[in-house]
Amino acid sequence: MAIENGNQDNPNNKNRYAYSGRNSWSGALFGIGLAAFIDETIFHQLLRWHHFYDKSTTDIGLISDGLFHAFSWFATIAALFMFADLRRRNALWSTRWVGGMLLGAGGFQLYDGIIQHKLMQIHQIRYVENIFIYDLIWNALAILMITAGILAVRTQNRKQSGKTASHEHS
Structure with missing residues (x-):
């Protein structure tokens, strides 16, 4: 892996600075794919708490799970x-x-928890009497991942701007 330190004028680091956005997007796509894969594997297949689309028959639910699973692998690949x-x-x-990966995974999970679970109501995390605790944990984990991703990217941005500023004054 690339070295995390050094200034922007170092020839070994120029590509990292030029491709910093691609690093974030690659990580975000991987995070989306990973979160979707974990959701599909654990909650859809192993625990069988829900399908991607629960407003129809079990067969339609299984087909929607297959399409969702394919989406997660396309994003990951x-x-x-x-x-x-x-x-x-x-x-x-x-x-x-890694910051992009955390942002992607957390963003996917928060979208799933708010848009798909509550606004669109295409499925719930689990069909039980008191769903509040499940929603709370689901969305809190998403917010933690997003926060950690933001902190990772901001810390790296501060390191980058600090090195650039110190290099200009030397």
């Missing part, structure tokens, strides 16, 4: 192609990539 390209270009910025 696209992210890994971008990741490999970043490594090939010596442009992988692991802190920014």
